[in-house]
Amino acid sequence: xxxxxxxxxxxxxxxxxxxxxxxxxxxxxxxxxxxxxxxxxxxxxxxxxxxxxxxxxxxxxxxxxxxxxxxxxxxxxxxxxxxxxxxxxxxxxxxxxxxxxxxxxxxxxxxxxxxxxxxxxxxxxxxxxxxxxxxxxxxxxxxxxxxxxxxxxxxxxxxxxxxxxxxxxxxxxxxxxxxxxxx
Numbered sequence: 001x002x003x004x005x006x007x008x009x010x011x012x013x014x015x016x017x018x019x020x021x022x023x024x025x026x027x028x029x030x031x032x033x034x035x036x037x038x039x040x041x042x043x044x045x046x047x048x049x050x051x052x053x054x055x056x057x058x059x060x061x062x063x064x065x066x067x068x069x070x071x072x073x074x075x076x077x078x079x080x081x082x083x084x085x086x087x088x089x090x091x092x093x094x095x096x097x098x099x100x101x102x103x104x105x106x107x108x109x110x111x112x113x114x115x116x117x118x119x120x121x122x123x124x125x126x127x128x129x130x131x132x133x134x135x136x137x138x139x140x141x142x143x144x145x146x147x148x149x150x151x152x153x154x155x156x157x158x159x160x161x162x163x164x165x166x167x168x169x170x171x172x173x174x175x176x177x178x179x180x181x182x183x
Contacts, residue, residue, distance in 0.1 A: 166172075
């Protein structure tokens with residue numbers, strides 16, 4: 001087998017090309033392994049940082065969720081209060097439109113109550129005068145047989161002769177006229 005210069009040139013160039021390709025592949029493989037080593041180191045530290053950031057975000061989102069629920073509840077209460085105040089406002093507007101009737105009724109009631117107060121004052125003054133008069137009468141009134149203040153000296157009621165006593169037997173409560181056989 002004989003090769004010509006052309007064949008030799010083409011075969012050497014093919015070998016050179018193959019050899020060149022192999023060298024490039026080796027260089028590429030070395031640079032890829034260096035990149036992977038650096039990349040894995042970066043990934044581990046980045047993963048920890050990302051994990052911490054994720055945990056903080058998770059905690060913050062939980063707190064925000066709780067605050068959202070509280071605010072939603074307060075908003076619901078404010079809406080209820082707003083509706084109730086609107087209803088009260090409508091009632092007050094209706095009353096304000098009929099305010100002239102309301103004022104007229106209240107002035108009549110005030111006049112009537114003032115008259116009632118005057119009548120009650122008069123009744124009370126009559127009662128007070130009557131009580132004072134009764135106290136004066138009772139102060140100066142006396143019992144039928146009371147003679148005090150006239151120079152009369154009171155006797156002891158137990159020794160008084162208001163209870164009859166018997167001359168025959170000496171007992172109190174009856175008299176000798178009841179004894180028939182003595183007459």
